[in-house]
Amino acid sequence: MLRLDINLVFTVINLLIIYFIVSKFLFKPIKNILDKRQAEIDQQYADAKAAEDKALELKQQYEESINNIASERSSALNEARAKAGAEYNRIVEYARTEAEQMVEDAKRAAQQEQEKSIKHAKEQIAELVVEAASKVVASGQGTIADRELYNQFLAKTGEQQ
Amino acid sequence: MGGLAEELLAELNCETAFTIHIGSINIPIAESTVITWVVMAVILLLSLFLTSRLRVYNISKKQLFAETVVIKLENFITDMIGEEGKAYVPYLCAVILYIGIANLIGLFGVKPPTKDLNVTAALALMSIILVQYASIHKKGLKGWLRSFKEPMAIVVPINILEILIKPLSLCMRLFGNVLGAFVIMELIKILIPVALPVPFSFYFDIFDGLIQAYVFVFLTALYIKEGME
Numbered sequence: 147m148l149r150l151d152i153n154l155v156f157t158v159i160n161l162l163i164i165y166f167i168v169s170k171f172l173f174k175p176i177k178n179i180l181d182k183r184q185a186e187i188d189q190q191y192a193d194a195k196a197a198e199d200k201a202l203e204l205k206q207q208y209e210e211s212i213n214n215i216a217s218e219r220s221s222a223l224n225e226a227r228a229k230a231g232a233e234y235n236r237i238v239e240y241a242r243t244e245a246e247q248m249v250e251d252a253k254r255a256a257q258q259e260q261e262k263s264i265k266h267a268k269e270q271i272a273e274l275v276v277e278a279a280s281k282v283v284a285s286g287q288g289t290i291a292d293r294e295l296y297n298q299f300l301a302k303t304g305e306q307q
Numbered sequence: 308m309g310g311l312a313e314e315l316l317a318e319l320n321c322e323t324a325f326t327i328h329i330g331s332i333n334i335p336i337a338e339s340t341v342i343t344w345v346v347m348a349v350i351l352l353l354s355l356f357l358t359s360r361l362r363v364y365n366i367s368k369k370q371l372f373a374e375t376v377v378i379k380l381e382n383f384i385t386d387m388i389g390e391e392g393k394a395y396v397p398y399l400c401a402v403i404l405y406i407g408i409a410n411l412i413g414l415f416g417v418k419p420p421t422k423d424l425n426v427t428a429a430l431a432l433m434s435i436i437l438v439q440y441a442s443i444h445k446k447g448l449k450g451w452l453r454s455f456k457e458p459m460a461i462v463v464p465i466n467i468l469e470i471l472i473k474p475l476s477l478c479m480r481l482f483g484n485v486l487g488a489f490v491i492m493e494l495i496k497i498l499i500p501v502a503l504p505v506p507f508s509f510y511f512d513i514f515d516g517l518i519q520a521y522v523f524v525f526l527t528a529l530y531i532k533e534g535m536e
Contacts, residue, residue: 148424149321149337149423149424149425150424150425150428151335151337151425152334152335153335153336153337153339153340153423153425153426154425154428154429154432155429156336156337156340156343156425157339157340157343157420157425157426157428157429157430158429158432158433160340160343160344160347161401161402161405161429161430161433163347164346164347164350164401164404164405165397165398165401165402167347167350167351167354167401168350168354168397168400168401168404169397169398169401171351171354171355171358172350172353172354172357172358172373172377173377173381173397173400175358175361176358176361176373176374176377176378177377178361179361179362179363179370179374180374180378182363183363183364186363
């Protein structure tokens with residue numbers, strides 16, 4: 147019942163062997179499998195996280211590009227508007243100058259024409275005067291003839307005017 | 308009455324199973340050692356059976372059981388010893404398994420090996436070596452030596468005595484409990500062998516046996532934790 151002998155040493159050895167068995171054949175394989183599972187779960191979490199991050203990044207990019215499109219569109223619109231405005235102004239300006247030019251030209255032409263016709267009238271008057279004078283000189287018929295001549299002259303000049 | 312006493316003594320006696328003769332030296336192998344071998348074989352076969360064909364997914368019920376046992380056991384002991392002593396958890400698991408099986412083996416009519424003082428003494432010896440090792444490992448040799456004069460110098464002799472007292476109490480608690488349970492069970496079995504031993508067996512063999520395994524490991528874990536502080 148109460149004996150202490152060499153079997154104490156045997157029991158110590160046996161305990162060490164049991165410790166070895168338990169840690170090597172029970173704990174180690176189970177731990178390995180648990181670690182493996184944990185690793186896989188971690189991997190899956192990491193994958194999911196990476197996918198989520200990527201999706202977010204893409205979303206951000208899309209939003210950015212959509213914003214860009216909007217701003218680009220408005221800037222293009224503004225540009226086009228500005229261009230069109232400039233073109234409009236240019237055309238209006240051109241038309242105005244053109245019109246002014248035309249009016250100017252017309253004025254000048256009319257003036258020239260007037261001058262020309264005055265000049266022409268003057269020449270004709272001079273001619274008529276010369277003609278009448280020569281007629282008067284040729285007939286020499288007194289005041290009645292003069293009056294006749296004068297009336298003729300007035301009628302002719304009135305016709306020509 | 309004399310017959311009963313003799314019978315009881317015969318049951319109590321730790322017999323030598325066989326003796327190995329090497330030259331002129333006789334090495335007696337006690338019954339408890341042989342039964343320990345059986346326990347070892349049981350643990351080995353059970354471990355190999357439970358850990359065969361482990362898979363990461365689609366686990367079998369057997370694997371589920373094995374994983375549950377290992378995780379529960381580990382958490383159970385880690386709770387006692389704390390995160391710092393995680394390295395000693397497998398040893399304590401081995402001890403709790405061994406003492407548990409050794410105490411339960413009485414149900415099969417085998418003398419529990421923990422009834423032999425050699426076994427409990429060996430267990431206690433291992434425990435105190437582990438406790439001191441853990442303390443030295445954590446604090447270094449100087450820190451370990453200094454820890455003897457905590458909380459004050461006058462308690463040094465008491466602290467040194469503790470090195471002896473702790474394992475002695477561990478050893479004797481386990482031995483006394485198992486022996487006492489065994490004696491009572493044998494008495495009951497001799498007096499009324501039918502029906503009556505069943506409830507007592509439940510208490511002494513199963514409940515007390517497992518409680519003692521728990522107490523032994525709990526105290527060892529406590530000492531280790533204390534030694535590391």
